[in-house]
Amino acid sequence: MIPVRHAVEIRDLHKSFGELQVLKGIDFTVDPGQVVCVIGPSGSGKSTLLRCVNLLEQPTSGMVVVEGLELTDRDADLDAARRRVGMVFQQFNLFPHMTVLENVTIAQRRVLKRGKAEAERVARDNLDRVGLADKAGSYPAQLSGGQQQRAAIARALAMNPALMLFDEPTSALDPELVGDVLTVMRKLAEEGMTMLVVTHEMAFARDVADRVVFMDGGVIVEDGPAAQVIGAPQHERTKSFLRRVL
Ligand code: ADP
């Protein structure tokens, strides 16, 4: 039998900030091409979990493996690992003084050392992918929040990540702009992108996710098929959370 290589494997992950234990033993995996949505109340550790997967935070203990590379191994090539993981935040974090095209080329040029022509070609391909082909020359302030977030998604995609992390990508958007961003994410999922998505969009989680993970108080309370966790939750804490958000 060929062993399955997970896209992400997390084993007994703990993270504390001083005395505060935020992650108290997290175990889960994401397989290549899977979409896993993480839901749970504010403060439950969802962002900290994502930040441990792309090394914005150093885990206190436990194991994080991305694409077969153990990030928690002291000898791991962390820069190489980081390049495999794209991240999209609630706040889009575009550079305000650069055009959209410059925002989507700068990391390609500085980190991947791509030449100008290639970086611009990749940028335009990815702007087209998120429906922003006509906004390459605009500045972030000239775009709606939804367009800025799609530019941020194009910027992450331009690095050819094996895995995309999304941390509440639509939470800062006006309600009428949420749909365009979710449509782009849905398309990425259909194209087979491996995605780990923290979201409060239950319809998106139910329709798009292969699995839904419910976190509360730094532990995973429930992990299963989206239809089951959202449609027929087993645990009281999951039920009461869903009653509040649905
Ligand atoms: P969520 O994304 O589920 O709302 P977070 O992972 O952001 O939760 O936060 C979980 C807990 O960890 C919160 O109590 C938060 O205040 C705390 N926390 C997060 N980051 C830090 C940090 N850098 N330093 C200290 N405490 C933090």
Ligand code: MG
């Ligand atoms: Mg958060």
